[in-house]
Amino acid sequence: MxxxxxxxxxxxxxxxxxxxxxxxxxxxxxxxxxxxxxxxDASTQPAAKPLTAGDAFTRLAAKVPSARLSGAVTADNDPNHLLGRPNQYTSKITFTDSRIKADDVAGAEPGSVGLGGAIEVFKTAADAQARADYIQKVTKGIPMLVEYDYVSGTVLVRVSHYLTPTQAAEYKAGADYLG
Structure with missing residues (x-):
């Protein structure tokens, strides 16, 4: 036992x-x-979807109803040949603005900023600012090429000089919500 x-x-x-x-x-x-x-573990978390120019335009158009999407820039149709290049935009769209008089833009190339504008998105805010600075420097002495440029984070909103400063300010206000 x-x-x-x-x-x-x-x-x-x-x-x-x-x-x-x-x-x-x-x-x-x-x-x-x-x-x-x-x-x-941050490496297992899904990365935030990067903002595209199309996404930025959708947000901007909600603030500026006269803006209409006119095209998406691709590597095949980019007149500047900058899409995807180092330190250049990762996506780009162009838009028209119905407040611009047809006579003012007669003969303008499709996709021209003069017709309304463009949105360019970069990997970094510094790249977006560098592009805006470059455009302002190059166009400073050429009235036909001058434009309004608004940087918000990684987004550059380029707006036609045919719009009045008050009209262009609507794009600035909308751009403030993009970055």
């Missing part, structure tokens, strides 16, 4: 040790603790 009592006691101790070891190492069978729920 003494042998069976000792065997039973040994069995109980062995089961206790196995149960104690198992509960600490198998966390999927236990409720999560604060350390487990507070730690998030």
């Amino acid at each position: 003494r042998k069976s009592a000792l065997s039973a006691a040994t069995l109980v101790i062995a089961l206790g040790v196995l149960t104690a070891c198992g509960s600490g190492s198998d966390q999927k069978n236990t409720a999560p603790n604060s350390t487990t729920t507070a730690t998030v």
Whole structure:
């Protein structure tokens, strides 16, 4: 009898040790603790969808109802050959503005900023600002090429000089919600 009592006691101790070891190492069978729920591995989180020029135009057009999408720039039709190049825009669209008189833009190339404008999106805010600075520098002495340029984060909104300053200010106000 003494042998069976000792065997039973040994069995109980062995089961206790196995149960104690198992509960600490198998966390999927236990409720999560604060350390487990507070730690998030950023590499497994989905990256935020980058803003595209099309997305930016949708937001901008909600603020400026006279703007109409006129085209999406691709690597095949980009007149500047900048799309996707280092430090240049990653997406671009062009738009028209119904307040611009047809006589003012007669003969303008489709997609011309003079018809309304363009939205260019860059990887970094510094790249967007550098592009705006470049455009302003190049067009400064050429009245027919002057335009309004508004940078908001990684987005550059280019607006036709045929719009009045008050009309162009609507685009500036809309651009403030893009970056």
